[in-house]
Amino acid sequence: MKKIIVPIDFSDCSRNALKNAIMVAERMNMELILLHSFMLPVATTDGTPLIVGSMIDDLQKASESSMTDFIKKTPELDRVKYSTEITAGLLLSALTDVLEKHDVAYVIMGTHGASGLKKVFMGSNAYTVIKNVECPVIALPEDADITKMKKIAMSGDYKHSPAAHSIEPVIALTKAFFAHLSVIHIDQDKDLEHDEIEIAKSLEKYLKKVNHSFHFKRDYDVEDGLLAFSKEENIDLLVMISRHHSFIDRIARGSETKRLVMDIPMPLMIMPE
Template sequence: MKKIIVPIDFSDCSKNALNNAILVAERMGMELVLLHTFMLPVATTDGTPLVVGSMIDDLQEASEANMADFIKKNKELKRVPYHTEILAGLLLHGLNDALEKHDAAFVIMGTHGASGLKKTFIGSNAYTVIKNVECPVIALPEDADITKMKRIAMSGDYKHRPAAHSIEPVITLTKAFFAHLYIIHIDQDKDLEHDEIEIAKSLEQYLKKVSHSFHFKRDYDVEDGLLAFAKEENIDLLVMISRHHSLIDRIARGSETKRLVMDIPMPLMIMPE
């Protein structure tokens, strides 16, 4: 059975991510892995770092107690199969360990203090995770809800012919939620070139079984155009392929002139190529 890994830090933000993950798991017949990581305590002796074993044991026990309490308060978990994993170390390391052990379809994680794409990345682990795990990651701003999503937009890059495996996760997600998939290409040029049209046509072979449409928007700034489209079409989930890291970097940095567009709540899914 495919797994969905949900990082848990016992906050309201991770609770919201869990609630969304439960519905996704239920729709797609998947199992949840609730992953909690805690930082190792370090003491020093003559300037030499020393991890104290008894402190690790105490933190492990405290984490297990917190997880049990967290599960007790989230009764919706009874609807899907799940298990927990508690590991010492950084979240990224814990996630990569979990991904090696499990046949994971998605990582679904909450992002603290998020009201838009810019804040989704700043002050959270989301950006580090997105850039460094080989699994589709769904990053959910605080209070975001994808449990009833009907409009999914995928940023189309007509410069590269996509591999089937790179877009299969978004296709299965679209089918599971009976959603419509918008393929949106943003370019400053007025018309698509011949090679770009051929690549766009090649996508059709992957999308025959899902409701979909192709869209072209002219804009001199790719991220402005992409986010404006998402706002205009009331998109529930914005999907990008990880080769667009430069675009993600620009969104994360943002600017004062983009504040109005950036402040829309936007669940984001990044797929590894």
């Protein structure tokens, strides 16, 4: 059975991510892994790092106790199979270890205090995870809800022909929620070139079993056009592939003039290429 990893820090934000993940697991017949990582206490003696073993044991026990309480307060977990992983160290390292041991379909995680895309990527764990793991990551701004999603938008790059495996995660998600998938291409040019039309046709063969449509929007700023489309169409989940990291980087550095656009509450899914 495929797994979904949900990073847990015992906050309301991670509880919301977990509730969304429960619905995804239920719809897709997957098992959840609740992952918590804690930082190691480090003291210095003559400049030499020293980790106190008893402190690690105490933190491990405290984390296990917090996880037990967290689970008790999330009765929705009774609807799915789940397991827990608690480990010392950085979240990225913990995620990498779990990914190596399990067949993971998605990572679903919350983003603290994030009401829009720009805030999601400003020094957050989500940004670090998205940039470094070879697994689809769904990043959910605080209070986001994809449990009833009906509209998914995928950024269509008509300059590269996609491999079937690279878009399978979004196709599976679209089917599971009986949603509509909008493939949106933003370009400065007025019309698509012949090669771009052919690549769009190659996408069509992968999408025959899902309700979908293709959209072309002219905009001199790709990210502005993509986010504007998502807002106009009331998109529940925006999907991008990893080659668009430059888009994410620009959001993280975004200027004041783009604040209104960047602050739309938008769940985001990044898929590895």
